[in-house]
Amino acid sequence: DQQVKQNSPSLSVQEGRISILNCDYTNSMFDYFLWYKKYPAEGPTFLISISSIKDKNEDGRFTVFLNKSAKHLSLHIVPSQPGDSAVYFCAAPPGSGATNKLIFGTGTLLAVQP
Amino acid sequence: KAGVTQTPRYLIKTRGQQVTLSCSPISGHRSVSWYQQTPGQGLQFLFEYFSETQRNKGNFPGRFSGRQFSNSRSEMNVSTLELGDSALYLCASSSGLARETQYFGPGTRLLVL
Numbered sequence: 001d002q003q004v005k006q007n008s009p010s011l012s013v014q015e016g017r018i019s020i021l022n023c024d025y026t027n028s029m030f031d032y033f034l035w036y037k038k039y040p041a042e043g044p045t046f047l048i049s050i051s052s053i054k055d056k057n058e059d060g061r062f063t064v065f066l067n068k069s070a071k072h073l074s075l076h077i078v079p080s081q082p083g084d085s086a087v088y089f090c091a092a093p094p095g096s097g098a099t100n101k102l103i104f105g106t107g108t109l110l111a112v113q114p
Numbered sequence: 115k116a117g118v119t120q121t122p123r124y125l126i127k128t129r130g131q132q133v134t135l136s137c138s139p140i141s142g143h144r145s146v147s148w149y150q151q152t153p154g155q156g157l158q159f160l161f162e163y164f165s166e167t168q169r170n171k172g173n174f175p176g177r178f179s180g181r182q183f184s185n186s187r188s189e190m191n192v193s194t195l196e197l198g199d200s201a202l203y204l205c206a207s208s209s210g211l212a213r214e215t216q217y218f219g220p221g222t223r224l225l226v227l
Contacts (some may be wrong), residue, residue: 042137043218
C-alpha cells in the first residue's frame with residue numbers, strides 16, 4: 001500500500017525554467033511533509049518541509065505547496081539549475097506517536113538541461 | 115560537526131551469510147533510523163532506535179535486526195542473506211524529537227551473490 005506516491009518517475013527541464021515535482025498521499029492523518037534530494041552514491045539531503053496548517057512554504061528557490069483537500073503537494077524550483085539534477089523524494093511521518101519513521105514516495109529523477 | 119558516517123561503504127556477500135552494518139550518528143543525536151533502498155521498492159523504513167531502545171519497526175522479516183549502543187552508534191544485522199537483500203542501506207540520525215530534521219549518511223551498498 002503506497003501511501004505516498006510520486007507518479008512521475010522523471011522530469012526534464014531547461015536551465016532557468018521552473019521545475020514542478022508532484023506528490024500525492026492517501027492517508028488523511030498525514031500532517032507534515034518533507035522533500036529530500038538525493039545524488040547518486042550519497043544519502044538523501046533535506047530540502048524543505050511543510051506542516052498541514054500551512055498551504056505554502058518557501059526557502060530561496062524552493063517552494064512547497066500543499067493542497068489538503070486534494071491530498072497533493074508540489075515542489076517548485078525556480079530558476080532550475082544544472083546542479084539541481086537529482087532524485088527528489090517526498091516523505092511524511094505516519095502521523096501519530098513519537099517516531100522519526102518516514103514514509104517515502106518512489107522518487108522523481110529531475111534532469112536540468114544547460 | 116561531522117555528519118552521519120556509515121561503514122563499510124560497499125560489501126559483497128553470498129547467500130546464506132550474515133552481515134553487520136554500522137552507523138555513527140551526528141554528535142548529540144539520540145535517534146538512528148535505518149532504511150533500505152531498492153529500485154523496485156524505493157526507500158523503506160526498517161527500524162528506529164532511540165536511547166538504545168527500538169522505538170518503531172517496519173515490515174521486514176526477523177532476519178533484519180538492529181541495536182543501539184550507549185554512545186548512540188547503531189548496528190543493523192541481516193542474517194541468512196537472500197539475493198533480494200541486495201540494496202543500499204541508509205541510516206539517518208536526529209535529535210529524536212518529532213519532526214526534527216533527519217540527516218542521512220552516504221549508505222552501505224550491499225550486493226548478495
